[in-house]
Amino acid sequence: MKYLISSVIILTCLAVAKFLTTLLQSSFPAPLLGMVLLLVLLLTGLVKEQHLKPTASPLLNYMPLFFIPAGVGIIEHLGLISQNWPLLLTIFIVVPLSSVLIIGAVIAYFKGRENDS
Template sequence: MKYLFSSAIILACLAVAKYLSLLLNSSFPAPLLAMVMLLLLLLTGVVKEHQLKPTASPLLNYMPLFFIPAGVGIVEHLGLIGQHWSLLLTVFIIVPLSSVLLIGGVIAYFKGRENDD
């Protein structure tokens, strides 16, 4: 019975999210909206963790299986990745590095302003 109840809560969140997506004609993914709704229900205490645990625990154990399609997508496009490897490598290095430098500069600026007061 506990499995049925916890599954019903999760599926109800998904059903409401799909209905909202259709009603609002939104391109926002319904599963993501359902997870946000479930988080809000947990944070407000409407739903307790022990109510979801029977169904959520087995799903979390098999979570890596949900990422297999992304890995297959990468393997399917290895030729394209091979053609543009230098651009991809540059982007993977320059974007994080510039982000770190920008954030560091902003923090240093505000730390300097804080000391001037």
């Protein structure tokens, strides 16, 4: 019975998320929204950890299997990656670095304005 209750809670969060994304015509991924809903339920105390543990523990044990398709996709496109590695490397370095620098500059600007007042 505990497995049934645990599964129903998880699947209900996913179903509600799927319904919301369809209703709102959102491109937000339903599984991610379902996890956010589940997190909100856990944080508010409406759902307790022990209610989810019977189904969640085996899922977490096999979590690496869910990432195998992504790894296969990378291996499948190694030729394309090797052709475009300078661009990819630039994107992986320049975009996060510029984001951090811009955010830092904006924060410094507003902190400076706050101290002037």
